Amino acid sequence: MPHYNLSLLGFGNVGQALACLLMGKQEELKVRYNITFAITAIATGRHGSAFNPDGLDIEKGLAAIQAGESLNELSATSPPSDTIEFIRACGADVLFENTPVSYTDGQPAIDHLRTALENGMHAITANKGPVVHGYQGLKALAEEKGRKFYFESAVMDGAPIFSVFRETLPAANIKSFKGILNSTTNLILSRMEAGESFDQAVAYAQSKGITETDPSGDVDGWDAAVKVCALATVLMGTPIKPDMVARTGIREVSPEKITQATAAGKRWKLMCSAYKEGDTVIAKVVPEMVGAETPFYSIDGTTSIVEFETDVLGKLSIIETDPSPDTTAYGLLADFVNAVR
């Protein structure tokens, strides 16, 4: 029975949810997929790090983090404090990279993932940055090393998007896609329909930990644009960067506009879209009014949707309802199992 040592880089909401899910699915993975594993390394930004080649005590680790304590005391040996050195030294078979996203250059996640692959690990991330800024290089390196670079949770959390095209739709070529990919703006627009001001809705999203203290990455459409780039780069074979996406955020969607839309039986949505034109992809992120005759109308709160037009199927849409860190964690677990089974 193949056994895998797992290393977790980043142990925030998603990393902790992943650890819990892995523990909860341990027996099922053994029985159904003949896979056993141990989490042997965890590195955090502010709570220390821990190594144990025999497997860390995850319950103790979760308790330490929740008590605001360091992971250092769990460690059998003293891990390197430098992250790249940590990855080189961790001796794992799989690295889960969950450090904060960089929209502009995908670093330091790209270096983390590259180091993992160079050291013979599968490299798995929920991070959009390295997909947009490092996909070709990381994919080529993974192939050279006979390992996988997977990132299902980078777009629409754990909903299967990249893996659907990779594993289930051979010889399908995407002509265009359209979707609602940013949960925060969709939640804000939904709450504004219920009567909140923009500021109130932003404050609500912040209170739920759904957007940052500075919400501009969401409300100005950067997060959505990065996701569009990730989809175009991986699924349409056309690398585009966020500054190539015609981008308008939701600040212009006033309460008056929302009231008018509601009266007309429509809803404002931050629509993402892209289509192939020759060798390039034309992409945009822009608020649009949608009617109930489209599935976009029903996408409420943090739910998301993407609709693909291919050369072989009618339009194919995937909706993920109410995601959470658990959902993102599942995408990471699925990447792990799909990488090794």
Place this chain on the structure above:
Amino acid sequence: MPHYNLSLLGFGNVGQALACLLMGKQEELKVRYNITFAITAIATGRHGSAFNPDGLDIEKGLAAIQAGESLNELSATSPPSDTIEFIRACGADVLFENTPVSYTDGQPAIDHLRTALENGMHAITANKGPVVHGYQGLKALAEEKGRKFYFESAVMDGAPIFSVFRETLPAANIKSFKGILNSTTNLILSRMEAGESFDQAVAYAQSKGITETDPSGDVDGWDAAVKVCALATVLMGTPIKPDMVARTGIREVSPEKITQATAAGKRWKLMCSAYKEGDTVIAKVVPEMVGAETPFYSIDGTTSIVEFETDVLGKLSIIETDPSPDTTAYGLLADFVNAVR
């Protein structure tokens, strides 16, 4: 480069669309998947059959069928007229089974698929009958023979449903699902909303070849019930038969009811659903009014949708818009590539 001989059982709309698609994708399958193939056998119900171990001339075959002629003249040798003998003698690596569906016992498709597997072929079908009535036996036989029994197009045509759970969602367990799975009734209800009577809408569906001369398999919910059984059997590991599905068709949905629903901002849909209860699955097919707050409201005409609730994701929905025989054919092609790659 692996080469596959393909045998087509049934050469109606779907079989012909499959032959066209295979020809159109021949170069792409070679370049992207290192797969070459030849269609070496075709058997039809009323237009003869043909064998050629070097590959049949498909353009001639399509022309013959469209001219109402027999395929016999394409044949290098004289194939057996008995279908089981035909399968045994065809010497193919893959059998595509596309004979008419039997809701009650899945025959003769089950025997065709079993014979294919026993003779070392991958067995692929768009036929719901053998999935509902023969899944366990055919799957076990396929595993014993090291071959695949795939049937992506049995539900929602070529949209990836079975393959999504098989290939992309490891350790995901379905608690329930809900969907609109019968295109004909959804088209009829959509046209009744536009003012047609039930009989007019049925006649329209018949004129488009979407339903049979006797439309009861669709309008009384049998087709939907069989699809529910296929999903429950394969994806929930709980074999149920159509007579175990609480089934109400759309005959009770009067023009008056539709007018009332429209006035209330709702639509009637033939909703399929199933949920796990202990070791069994409770399933029903029944007309329901749905509101625009659900994605079901936007499902118009022949479009279909299924929404899964699992233990690892928020609700995950898949929508297929406006399918055609080409879409069904793509599901068969995808099954072929996924079986051999």
